[in-house]
Amino acid sequence: MATTMSDFRVDPVSGLKIHRTANTLVKWNAFAAVVFLLVGGLFGLGVALTRMPSVQLLSPELFYLALTAHGLVNLAVWIIFFEMAALYFLGAHVLGNRLATPRFAWAQFWLMLVGAAMVAVAVLQGGSSVMMTSYPPLQAAPHFYLGLILFAVGALIGCFVFLGTLVVAKREKTYSGSLPLVVFGGVTATVIAVFTIVSGALILIPTFLWSVGLISHIDPMMYRVIWWGFGHSSQQINVATHITIWYLIASLVFGAKPMSEKVSRGAFLLYILFLQLGSAHHLLSDPGLTSTWKILNTSYMIYLAVLASMIHGLTVPGSIEVAQRRKGLDTGLFTWLRKAPWGNPVFSGMFLSLVGFGFIGGISGVVMSVEQINMVIHNTAYLPGHFHGTLVAGTTMAFMAVTYYLIPVVFQRKIVLAGMAKWQPYIFSLGAWVFSIALMGAGTLGVQRRHADITFAGQPLAYEYPEIAKGLMDIGEIFAVVMTVGAVMFIAVVLASIFTGERIPENSAPWPKVEDADVVAERTGKKHIGMWGMEAPGTFVLAMILFVTLVLYYFVNFKYLSTVWGLS
Amino acid sequence: MGTSYTPPTNPDWWREPIERSELVWIVLAFSWCIFMFVWMIGWHFAGPQNMSNETYKTTPEAFAQKVDDMAAKYAIRKDDATGEDVVAPPPGSDVYLAAMQWQYRPILELKKGEKYRLHISSYDVGHGFSLLPENINFQVYPGYEQVTTITPNKTGTFAIACGEYCGGGGSIGHHSMLGRIYVKE
Numbered sequence: 088m089a090t091t092m093s094d095f096r097v098d099p100v101s102g103l104k105i106h107r108t109a110n111t112l113v114k115w116n117a118f119a120a121v122v123f124l125l126v127g128g129l130f131g132l133g134v135a136l137t138r139m140p141s142v143q144l145l146s147p148e149l150f151y152l153a154l155t156a157h158g159l160v161n162l163a164v165w166i167i168f169f170e171m172a173a174l175y176f177l178g179a180h181v182l183g184n185r186l187a188t189p190r191f192a193w194a195q196f197w198l199m200l201v202g203a204a205m206v207a208v209a210v211l212q213g214g215s216s217v218m219m220t221s222y223p224p225l226q227a228a229p230h231f232y233l234g235l236i237l238f239a240v241g242a243l244i245g246c247f248v249f250l251g252t253l254v255v256a257k258r259e260k261t262y263s264g265s266l267p268l269v270v271f272g273g274v275t276a277t278v279i280a281v282f283t284i285v286s287g288a289l290i291l292i293p294t295f296l297w298s299v300g301l302i303s304h305i306d307p308m309m310y311r312v313i314w315w316g317f318g319h320s321s322q323q324i325n326v327a328t329h330i331t332i333w334y335l336i337a338s339l340v341f342g343a344k345p346m347s348e349k350v351s352r353g354a355f356l357l358y359i360l361f362l363q364l365g366s367a368h369h370l371l372s373d374p375g376l377t378s379t380w381k382i383l384n385t386s387y388m389i390y391l392a393v394l395a396s397m398i399h400g401l402t403v404p405g406s407i408e409v410a411q412r413r414k415g416l417d418t419g420l421f422t423w424l425r426k427a428p429w430g431n432p433v434f435s436g437m438f439l440s441l442v443g444f445g446f447i448g449g450i451s452g453v454v455m456s457v458e459q460i461n462m463v464i465h466n467t468a469y470l471p472g473h474f475h476g477t478l479v480a481g482t483t484m485a486f487m488a489v490t491y492y493l494i495p496v497v498f499q500r501k502i503v504l505a506g507m508a509k510w511q512p513y514i515f516s517l518g519a520w521v522f523s524i525a526l527m528g529a530g531t532l533g534v535q536r537r538h539a540d541i542t543f544a545g546q547p548l549a550y551e552y553p554e555i556a557k558g559l560m561d562i563g564e565i566f567a568v569v570m571t572v573g574a575v576m577f578i579a580v581v582l583a584s585i586f587t588g589e590r591i592p593e594n595s596a597p598w599p600k601v602e603d604a605d606v607v608a609e610r611t612g613k614k615h616i617g618m619w620g621m622e623a624p625g626t627f628v629l630a631m632i633l634f635v636t637l638v639l640y641y642f643v644n645f646k647y648l649s650t651v652w653g654l655s
Numbered sequence: 656m657g658t659s660y661t662p663p664t665n666p667d668w669w670r671e672p673i674e675r676s677e678l679v680w681i682v683l684a685f686s687w688c689i690f691m692f693v694w695m696i697g698w699h700f701a702g703p704q705n706m707s708n709e710t711y712k713t714t715p716e717a718f719a720q721k722v723d724d725m726a727a728k729y730a731i732r733k734d735d736a737t738g739e740d741v742v743a744p745p746p747g748s749d750v751y752l753a754a755m756q757w758q759y760r761p762i763l764e765l766k767k768g769e770k771y772r773l774h775i776s777s778y779d780v781g782h783g784f785s786l787l788p789e790n791i792n793f794q795v796y797p798g799y800e801q802v803t804t805i806t807p808n809k810t811g812t813f814a815i816a817c818g819e820y821c822g823g824g825g826s827i828g829h830h831s832m833l834g835r836i837y838v839k840e
Contacts, residue, residue: 148824181660218820222781224797225822264662307781307796338658345659348668350677373794374710374775374801381706382695390688397684398677405676406659457691459698459705465792466783466818533790535783537820538830545826547736548762548833550787550814605656621676630680638687645698651789653703653770653806 094185099595100495101180109179109186109252113172113497115196117490120168121581123203124483127160128574135567140541140557142564147539151216154537156207158219162478163238163321164203169486170276170328171195171245176497177273177331178252184261187251191244198241205234218537220318223294223305232295236288239317243284246277268345268352269338272331275355280324282363286316308375319366325478326396327358329440329485333403336437336488340428342603343410346402346623354402357395361387368452371461378458385456393453400445401630404438405623410604412616412623420618420625436488436512443516444481447523450637451476460644463651466537468560469530476523479570484516487577494581495598500588508580515573518566525563531647532556707803715778715797722751726761734762734835741837749774749802752815752834754782754795757827759815759834767810767838776800783818786836792818807838 098105133153136144145153179186186192208230209215215227253270256262266274290313296302334351337343345351367384370376387393404424411423428434451473455464464470494502502508526534534541534556541560543549608614618624657664665671673681699705730740740761744750746769753760755778765771775784777797784793789809793801815834823829 146824147826147828147830151820151824151829216824217822220820222819224780225820262662264666265668267661268659268663270660306798308799311794334659338660342658344657344664346677347671347673348663348665349671350673350681370794372706372792374796374799377708378699378706382692386692386695389692394681394684394688398681401680402677405674453691457695459695459702462704462706462792463790465794466785467790467792531790533785533787535785535816535818538816539828540830543816543831543833546831546833547734548758548814548835550816550833553788603656603658617676621679622674623676627676627680634683634687641691648704649702650808651704651791652786652808653804654791655703655705655707655804 096593098496099591099593100598102597102600103180103496104183106179106185108189109175110497112186112189112192112196113175113180113493116168116172116175117493117497118585119196119200120165120172121490121578123160123168124165124574125578127157127165128571130157131161132568132571133157135564135571137539138541139561139564141561143540145539148213148216150539151218152210152213155216155218156210159206159210160203162219166325166478166482166486167238167242167321168199170280170324171199171242172493173328173332173489174245174249174273174277175252176493177270178249178256180496181267181270182256182261184252184256184259186248187255188248192248195241195245195248198244199238202234202236202238202241205230205237209234220314221294222314223297223307223310226298229295229298232291232298236291236295239284239287239291242280246280246284249273249277265348268348269331269335271352272327272334272355275358276324276327276331278359279320279327279362283317283320283324286313286320290314290317308373311370311373312376315366315369316363319369320363322474322477323358323362323365325482326362327355329444329482330399330403332485332489333399333437333441334406336433336492337403337407337410339492340431340434340601341407341410342601342607343406344605346405346409350398351402354395354398357391360391362392362395364388365392365456368456368461371456371458372465381458385458396449397630400441400449400633401623401626403441404629405626408623408626409616413604413608413613414602415607415611415613417613417616420628423625430509432491432508432512433488436484436491439512439516440481440484440488443484443520444477445633446636447520448473448477448481450633450640451527453637454641454644457641457644460648462654463644463648464530466535467530468526468534468536470536472523472526472528472530472563475519475526480516480519480523484512484519487515488512490577490581494584494588495591498585498588499591499593500584501591502580503583503588504580507576511573511576511580514576515570518568518570518573521566522563522570525559525566529556529559529563532559534560707801709802711800711802712798713776713800715776718751718753718776718800719778721774722753722761725749725751730761731764744771746770748772752784753778754784754817755779756821757817757823757829757832759784759832762835762837764837764839765807767807767840770804770806773803773805774800775803780821781819782821782832785816785818787814787816789813794819810838810840812837
C-alpha cells in the first residue's frame with residue numbers, strides 16, 4: 088500500500104511523525120479502555136463496600152456477580168484494550184511508521200468489543216457468576232466463554248498487526264539500527280501475549296464446547312494448569328508493557344537514555360524466556376503436581392524473571408538520576424529526586440507506579456510464590472492485596488500516567504482540569520497502596536478471598552476472625568473507595584479533555600522539548616557525576632532499601648510458616 | 656545522547672561497559688535469587704511444613720465410601736448443632752475429609768502431636784481447604800484425592816473455611832461452607 092504525506096501529520100507536541108490511521112486506532116482502543124475502567128471500577132466499588140464487614144452492601148448473589156464482572160473488566164478488558172493502544176503507538180508513532188493492515192486492526196477492535204460485550208451480558212444475566220477464573224465443574228453460560236474467545240482472538244490479531252507494523256518499519260526504513268528500547272519492550276509484551284492467548288484458546292475452546300454439551304468432562308486440574316498459562320501470563324504482558332512505559336516516560340520527562348541498552352534489553356529477554364513459568368504460582372497448593380515441577384516453575388528457573396524485574400527496578404530510576412545529575416542536580420544522594428517535577432502527573436504517576444509495583448506487588452509476589460509459604464497465603468485476602476499492588480498500583484497507575492501524555496499527542500487536546508490531574512496519581516496510589524497492604528495483613532490473619540460475608544453469620548460451625556483482621560478489612564475497603572475516587576478523577580480528566588479540551592491545531596508551533604541530558608552535559612562540560620564510582624548512587628540506595636525489605640519479609644514469613652501444624 | 660524511544664546511538668551497544676551501580680546490583684540480586692532457590696529446596700529436607708506430593712485419582716462415589724466407612728468405625732458422637740458425625744480416628748491412621756457444596760464432613764477430633772494421613776477430595780466442584788486460625792490452605796478438586804501427613808501442634812477448635820469460590824448465592828453458598836477439627840491433648 089502506497090502512503091502519501093497527507094496520511095501523516097507532524098505532531099507539534101511530541102515532534103513525532105504520526106500516521107493518521109494508526110492514530111485513530113490508538114484513540115479508539117484507549118477510549119474503550121478508559122470506558123471499561125469506569126465500568127469495572129464501579130463493580131469494584133460494589134465489591135469493596137460488601138467486603139467491609141461493617142457495611143456489607145450487596146447480597147451474596149449480587150456480590151459474586153459484581154466480583155466476576157470486576158475481575159474480568161478490570162483485569163482483562165481495560166488492560167488489554169489499553170495494551171493494544173500502546174502497541175500501535177509503539178509500532179507506528181514511535182517509529183514514524185504507518186500501521187500495517189488497518190482493516191485487521193479494526194477487526195481486533197470490534198472483536199474485542201463484541202467479545203467483552205458478550206461476556207458482560209452473560210455475567211449480568213446472572214447465570215455466569217463463576218469468577219474470572221471460571222474453574223470447571225462450575226459452569227457459565229456458553230456465550231460467557233465465547234465472548235472470552237472472541238476477545239482473545241481480537242487481541243491476538245492486534246499482536247500480529249503490531250508485528251506486521253514492525254516489518255513495515257524495517258522494510259520502509261523508518262528507523263536505522265536496532266529497535267528503540269521501548270519498541271523492544273513492546274515486542275517482549277507481544278511474544279508473551281501470543282503465548283498467553285494461545286493458552287487461553289487451548290482451554291477456553293474445549294470449555295465452551297463442554298458448556299454446550301459437546302464435551303462431557305473437563306478435568307479440573309488440567310483446566311487450572313492451562314488456564315493459568317493464560318491468566319497469569321496475561322499479567323506478564325502488563326508487566327512488560329508498564330515497564331516499557333516507565334522507560335518511555337523517563338525519556339520524555341527527563342531526556343534520559345537507558346543506562347545500558349544491553350542490560351535493559353537483556354532483562355526484557357529474561358522475561359520472554361522465563362516469565363511464563365510463573366503461572367505455576369497459582370498451582371502451588373494443588374494436588375497432583377510434584378514439588379520438583381512446582382519449584383522449577385514457581386522460581387522461574389532460579390528466579391531469572393525476578394532478577395529481570397529487579398534490574399528494571401534499578402535501571403529506570405537510575406536513568407532518571409543520571410539524566411538529572413548530568414543536567415546539574417549532582418549534589419547529595421537525592422537532590423535529583425527531590426527536584427523532579429512532582430506536579431506533573433506523567434512523572435508522578437510513573438514514579439508512584441514504580442515504587443508501588445516494586446515494594447508492594449513485587450515483594451509480596453516473590454514471597455508468596457515460595458512453594459511452602461504459599462500454603463499460609465493461598466486464596467486468602469492476601470491475594471487481592473498482592474495483585475492490586477501489581478495491577479492497580481503498578482500497571483494501571485503507569486497506564487494512567489502515560490495517558491496524560493497521550494491526550495495532547497494522540498487526541499490533540501490540551502488537558503483540562505489540570506489541578507485534578509496533578510493530584511490524581513497521589514490519591515489513586517494512596518488508595519491502592521493502603522488497600523493492598525491492609526488486605527495482605529488480613530490475609531495473613533486468615534481472611535479468605537471471594538467471600539460475600541466474612542462473619543459467617545448464622546452458621547453453626549462459624550469461625551470468628553480476630554477483630555484486627557476485620558478492622559484491616561474495613562480499613563482496606565475504605566481505601567478502596569479512595570482508589571475509586573482516584574480512578575473517577577482520572578476518567579473525568581480524560582473525558583473532559585478529549586471532549587471539551589482546547590484543540591491543538593496541526594500547524595501550531597512546536598512545543599518546547601525536554602533537553603537531552605547528554606546535550607546539556609556537553610554544553611556545560613559536565614563529565615563525572617555521582618559518587619562512590621556510581622553514576623546513580625541514590626537509586627542504588629533506594630534499591631538496597633527494597634532489597635533489605637524483601638530479605639526481612641522473606642524470613643518473617645518463614646518464621647510464621649514454621650509455627651503452623653506439621654505438614655508433609 | 657539518545658533516548659529509550661529512538662534507536663541506540665551507538666550501533667555497537669552490545670559492547671558498552673555496564674555502569675557500576677547496575678553491575679553491583681545485578682550481582683547482588685542474582686545471588687539472592689540463587690539463595691531463594693536453594694532455600695526452597697532445602698526446606699523440603701529440613702523444614703517441617705511442606706506440600707505433599709501424594710495424590711490419587713478417585714471418584715466422588717469411591718471417596719464417599721471411604722469417608723462413610725471411617726465415620727462408621729470411629730464416630731464418637733453427633734454434633735449438636737449440625738447433626739454431623741464427630742469422628743476420632745486413631746493416631747497414625749488414614750483420615751478422610753470430604754468437601755462439598757456447602758460443607759466439610761465429617762467433623763474430626765484429633766490428638767495434639769500425633770501424625771495423621773489426611774485424605775481430601777471433593778464430591779462436586781473445586782473447593783479450598785482453609786484451616787483457621789492456622790491459615791493452612793490447599794486446593795481441593797473432585798476426582799483427585801490428596802494425602803497430606805498432618806501433625807497438629809496446638810490444641811483447640813479449628814474451623815475449615817472454603818478458599819475457592821464454589822457457587823451459591825443466598826445465605827448459603829461458598830461463604831457459608833465450613834467444617835471443624837477439634838484437637839485435644
